[in-house]
Amino acid sequence: MIWYGLLVAAVAAERVAELVVAHRNExxxxxxxxxxxxxxxxxxxxxxxxxxxxxxxxxxxLADRPFVPALAWPMLAVLAGAxxxxxxxxHTLGPxxxxxxxxxPGLPLVTGGPYRxxxxxxxxxxxxxxxxVALPLVHTAWATAAAFTALNAAxxxxxxxxxxxxxxxxxxxxxx
Numbered sequence: 001m002i003w004y005g006l007l008v009a010a011v012a013a014e015r016v017a018e019l020v021v022a023h024r025n026e027x028x029x030x031x032x033x034x035x036x037x038x039x040x041x042x043x044x045x046x047x048x049x050x051x052x053x054x055x056x057x058x059x060x061x062l063a064d065r066p067f068v069p070a071l072a073w074p075m076l077a078v079l080a081g082a083x084x085x086x087x088x089x090x091h092t093l094g095p096x097x098x099x100x101x102x103x104x105p106g107l108p109l110v111t112g113g114p115y116r117x118x119x120x121x122x123x124x125x126x127x128x129x130x131x132x133v134a135l136p137l138v139h140t141a142w143a144t145a146a147a148f149t150a151l152n153a154a155x156x157x158x159x160x161x162x163x164x165x166x167x168x169x170x171x172x173x174x175x176x
Contacts, residue, residue: 004067004139005057011135012053014083018099021090028095029102035170038101038162045099045155052132052148059141068140078134086127088114097124101163103170122163125156 026034059065090097092113096104109115114123132152136145 001060004060007138008053008056008135015049021097022099025095025098026100026102029104032104034102034104036100036102037166038159041155041158041162042100045159048151048155052135052144055144056136056141059144060139065140071140072138075134075137078130079138082127082130082134085114086124089124089127101166103166105170109167122160125160128152
């Protein structure tokens with residue numbers, strides 16, 4: 001169980017690193033006239049993701065969940081892949097990436113890296129979904145995985161709609 005707590009702590013530390021990057025990027029975008037959308041759903045997103053990090057070890061401890069290697073190792077691989085995809089997204093978007101929906105008017109849509117696939121408009125959210133399933137299941141916290149997945153689906157419905165609207169009104173076509 002100690003190693004699982006350390007894994008969850010490492011994911012939490014990664015989240016703190018994301019917030020540092022997001023804060024830096026917010027200054028960059030604000031200096032270029034950025035506008036923010038979706039402020040109403042942001043606190044729910046923060047609460048949900050914080051809840052995931054708390055619920056994972058809590059469920060394992062309180063429900064005495066077993067470590068099942070046949071499940072744990074594949075889920076650890078999915079978790080690592082999710083982290084790699086997330087940081088690829090962050091790197092590709094550069095100073096335009098943020099945990100908030102902040103868009104600089106007049107910039108073209110990013111079409112490189114994981115954003116080059118037209119059928120996958122929001123690869124960062126694929127990473128979020130994968131992480132939300134994999135992190136709990138590394139140590140069979142299936143109730144946390146199910147609850148996070150359901151709540152995250154509802155939140156992402158709102159978030160993606162908000163982000164698509166913000167991007168549609170503030171960006172120019174990539175070919176312009």
